[in-house]
Structures are given as structure tokens and as C-alpha cells.
Amino acid sequence: xxxxxxxxxxxxxxxxxxxxxxxxxxxxxxxxxxxxxxxxxxxxxxxxxxxxxxxxxxxxxxxxxxxxxxxxxxxxxxxxxxxxxxxxxxxxxxxxxxxxxxxxxxxxxxxxxxxxxxxxxxxxxxxxxxxxxxxxxxxxxxxxxxxxxxxxxxxxxxxxxxxxxxxxxxxxxxxxxxxxxxxxxxxxxxxxxxxxxxxxxxxxxxxxxxxxxxxxxxxxxxxxxxx
Amino acid sequence: xxxxxxxxxxxxxxxxxxxxxxxxxxxxxxxxxxxxxxxxxxxxxxxxxxxxxxxxxxxxxxxxxxxxxxxxxxxxxxxxxxxxxxxxxxxxxxxxxxxxxxxxxxxxxxxxxxxxxxxxxxxxxxxxxxxxxxxxxxxxxxxxxxxxxxxxxxxxxxxxxxxxxxxxxxxxxxxxxxxxxxxxxxxxxxxxxxxxxxxxxxxxxxxxxxxxxxxx
Numbered sequence: 001x002x003x004x005x006x007x008x009x010x011x012x013x014x015x016x017x018x019x020x021x022x023x024x025x026x027x028x029x030x031x032x033x034x035x036x037x038x039x040x041x042x043x044x045x046x047x048x049x050x051x052x053x054x055x056x057x058x059x060x061x062x063x064x065x066x067x068x069x070x071x072x073x074x075x076x077x078x079x080x081x082x083x084x085x086x087x088x089x090x091x092x093x094x095x096x097x098x099x100x101x102x103x104x105x106x107x108x109x110x111x112x113x114x115x116x117x118x119x120x121x122x123x124x125x126x127x128x129x130x131x132x133x134x135x136x137x138x139x140x141x142x143x144x145x146x147x148x149x150x151x152x153x154x155x156x157x158x159x160x161x162x163x164x165x166x167x168x169x170x171x172x173x174x175x176x177x178x179x180x181x182x183x184x185x186x187x188x189x190x191x192x193x194x195x196x197x198x199x200x201x202x203x204x205x206x207x208x209x210x211x212x213x214x215x216x217x218x219x220x221x222x223x224x225x226x227x
Numbered sequence: 228x229x230x231x232x233x234x235x236x237x238x239x240x241x242x243x244x245x246x247x248x249x250x251x252x253x254x255x256x257x258x259x260x261x262x263x264x265x266x267x268x269x270x271x272x273x274x275x276x277x278x279x280x281x282x283x284x285x286x287x288x289x290x291x292x293x294x295x296x297x298x299x300x301x302x303x304x305x306x307x308x309x310x311x312x313x314x315x316x317x318x319x320x321x322x323x324x325x326x327x328x329x330x331x332x333x334x335x336x337x338x339x340x341x342x343x344x345x346x347x348x349x350x351x352x353x354x355x356x357x358x359x360x361x362x363x364x365x366x367x368x369x370x371x372x373x374x375x376x377x378x379x380x381x382x383x384x385x386x387x388x389x390x391x392x393x394x395x396x397x398x399x400x401x402x403x404x405x406x407x408x409x410x411x412x413x414x415x416x417x418x419x420x421x422x423x424x425x426x427x428x429x430x431x432x433x434x435x436x437x438x439x440x441x442x443x
Binding site: 003062063065066067068069070071072074075078079080081082083156160161163164166167174177178181187188191192194195198199202203 | 288300301305382389
């Protein structure tokens with residue numbers, strides 16, 4: 001059987017698709033910022049002094065990393081609603097993505113923290129720096145700089161995974177694509193267009209991360225070498 | 228008061244079984260394709276190598292959900308009649324192949340170059356070098372990340388629910404539509420996934436310590 005591709009019909013819906021892509025980007029950037037905060041906090045808890053906090057953070061990381069995002073989204077959106085906590089679609093989507101990516105961030109940042117040589121900590125203690133100052137100036141900057149490429153890949157994956165939130169009808173790119181394809185009956189073409197859009201978005205995420213990295217890590221900006 | 232009836236629980240467990248079947252199919256299909264990709268990226272002529280790299284970049288830059296929609300709607304457009312299981316297995320295999328291809332390429336390249344040179348000096352041909360020198364060492368390097376990636380495969384089969392394949396999540400959705408107990412149903416499903424994935428995670432970490440590739 002021959003099948004003639006016709007991109008005109010789905011492309012006529014470009015304004016909606018563009019709004020969808022913007023929503024996907026907004027969703028991803030919000031989840032990235034919040035998830036990064038959560039992840040760093042959990043990484044500090046896991047490497048910190050309190051055994052209870054370390055165990056709690058460890059349990060969180062294992063629970064999230066060994067269950068599918070789709071199920072996490074359903075628990076947060078449908079599950080919480082059924083016990084009286086009603087969240088909007090967008091809030092639920094962001095929350096699920098944050099909780100999910102926080103666990104992966106925690107593992108990556110923990111690896112970064114553990115790669116900081118002990119002697120640096122001892123040197124900082126000799127300079128009578130407080131715990132907060134040691135973290136802020138000695139541990140975290142090189143730790144995060146070293147794992148920045150891994151974090152970049154993780155957050156690009158997060159952006160791609162945000163397509164899963166279409167399953168609770170968050171109006172992002174994939175959900176819009178589902179609507180466009182049922183309007184135009186041009187499913188293959190629609191999803192090819194959207195796949196190309198996701199490729200561009202993942203490129204954009206990488207550029208964003210490169211930009212943030214070169215602002216945040218002056219050492220790399222000056223020397224241009226990985227740590 | 229029972230939360231789920233006997234039949235509903237059985238239905239969920241059947242979905243659990245299909246999740247395992249789909250995971251195995253995706254691993255087998257993606258493994259074969261990924262192995263070819265890895266070999267192509269390391270040993271093939273430059274145009275082929277570039278082609279394989281482009282394929283991997285394309286697949287890794289596209290959400291799995293979109294890949295599944297493309298296979299689900301695209302294969303029938305090509306005149307093939309497919310049921311959701313075939314579409315899901317095919318889409319997942321394509322997705323898995325891109326990631327396993329990259330993991331295995333890295334493992335092949337991690338075998339010290341001198342090994343290959345020594346084999347060359349012994350006048351072994353390409354097939355012999357691969358089978359007796361490179362692969363036995365590369366497999367050892369590749370095992371921990373491959374087992375780790377199996378966790379991703381198992382979790383990603385949940386997306387097959389979106390194209391109507393009745394695996395565990397889809398089964399859960401159907402039960403939820405009848406019982407209106409999403410919290411319990413989906414937490415139970417999460418627990419079943421955890422039971423499947425956590426042992427794999429632990430195994431992967433243990434292998435990693437055992438082989439300790441990074442500090443050899």
C-alpha cells in the first residue's frame with residue numbers, strides 16, 4: 001500500500017503547536033530549577049552527618065528511581081485527589097516532574113560531592129570556615145561543575161519525559177499533538193513534526209545549560225577545560 | 228472491606244506478566260539492534276558510522292511516547308496490520324537500541340587498544356579478534372550499565388499503556404475506572420514495579436563494585 005505524506009494539514013495548526021512547545025519548555029525549566037534544589041538538598045542529606053536524614057533521602061531516591069514516572073504522575077494527580085488533595089493539572093505535572101528528577105539529581109550531585117578530595121575539606125577547616133561556608137565555597141562549586149555534563153543530560157531527559165504528562169492532559173506539546181492528529185487524521189505527519197520539535201527543544205536545553213554553566217563556573221569560562 | 232476483588236487482583240497480575248513479557252521483548256529486540264549499532268559505530272566505514280551516530284542522536288532526542296505513537300500509527304500507514312503488543316515492542320526496541328548501542332560502543336572502546344594490537348600481531352582476523360579478544364573483555368565492562376539500563380526498560384514499558392496495550396498500568400487504569408480507588412491501585416502498581424526494578428538496581432551496583440572498571 002502506498003501512503004502519501006501530507007504535512008500541510010498538521011502544519012496549519014502551527015500556532016497551537018508553538019504554544020505547546022512553549023508550555024513544554026516552561027514545564028521543563030520550572031521542574032529543572034525546583035528539581036535541582038530538591039536534588040542538592042537530598043544529596044547533602046545523604047552525605048551529611050545525620051544518619052536518619054541520610055536514610056530518609058536514600059529511601060526517597062530508591063523509591064523514585066525504581067518506579068515509572070507515569071505511575072508517579074497518576075499517584076500525584078489521581079491518588080492525591082482521591083484523599084482530598086486536589087491539584088491543578090499543571091501543578092500536578094510540575095510536582096511529579098520535580099519529585100522524579102530530584103531523585104536523579106540527588107544521585108548525580110552526591111557523586112560530585114564525593115569526588116571532592118578530603119584534603120580540601122581539611123584545608124577549609126584549618127581556615128576556620130563554618131560548615132555552611134565550607135559547603136558554599138569549597139564543596140558545592142567544584143562538585144556541581146564536575147557533574148554538570150551529567151546534569152545536562154538528565155535535564156534533557158526530563159524535558160523529553162515531560163511528554164508523559166500529556167497522559168493527565170497537561171496542555172503541552174504531546175497533548176496538543178494528540179489533538180491535532182485527531183483533528184487532521186494525519187497522525188504520522190503530526191508526530192514527525194512534533195519529534196522534530198522535541199529535537200530542537202533538546203538542543204535548546206543543551207544550549208541553555210551550556211550558557212548557565214559558563215556563567216556559573218568562571219573557572220571553566222576562563223580556561224575552557226572540564227574539571 | 229476488601230479494596231480489590233480477587234478477579235481484579237488477578238487482572239492486575241496478568242498485566243504484571245505482560246509488563247515482564249514486553250520488557251523481555253524490548254530488551255531482546257533492542258539488544259540485537261543495539262549490538263549492530265555498536266559494532267557499526269566502532270568498526271564500520273565512516274559514512275556508516277555517521278549514519279549510526281545520527282540514528283542514535285535522533286532517537287535519543289525524541290520522547291519515547293512520540294516514538295510509540297509513530298510506530299502505532301505509522302506501521303498501519305505502511306499497510307501493516309499491527310496489534311498494540313507488536314507496536315509497543317517495536318517502538319521500545321528502537322528506543323532501547325539507541326541507548327544500548329551507546330553503552331556497548333563505550334564498552335568496546337574501553338578495551339585497551341593494545342589488546343587489539345596484540346591480537347593483530349598474532350595474525351587473528353577481525354572475527355577472531357572480536358570473538359576471542361575484544362568481546363570477552365567488553366562484555367565484562369558492559370554488564371553493570373546494561374543491567375542498570377534494564378531498570379529503565381521495565382519502567383518505560385508503562386508508556387505502552389498510552390497506545391492501548393494492557394500491561395500493568397493500563398490494567399490499573401481499568402481497575403481504577405471500576406473502583407475509583409486511584410491511590411491504592413497506583414501505589415500497589417508502584418510497589419510491583421519496585422519489586423521488579425529494585426533487585427536489578429542492586430544487582431547492577433554489585434556488579435559495578437565487583438568489576439570496578441573505573442579503578443583498574
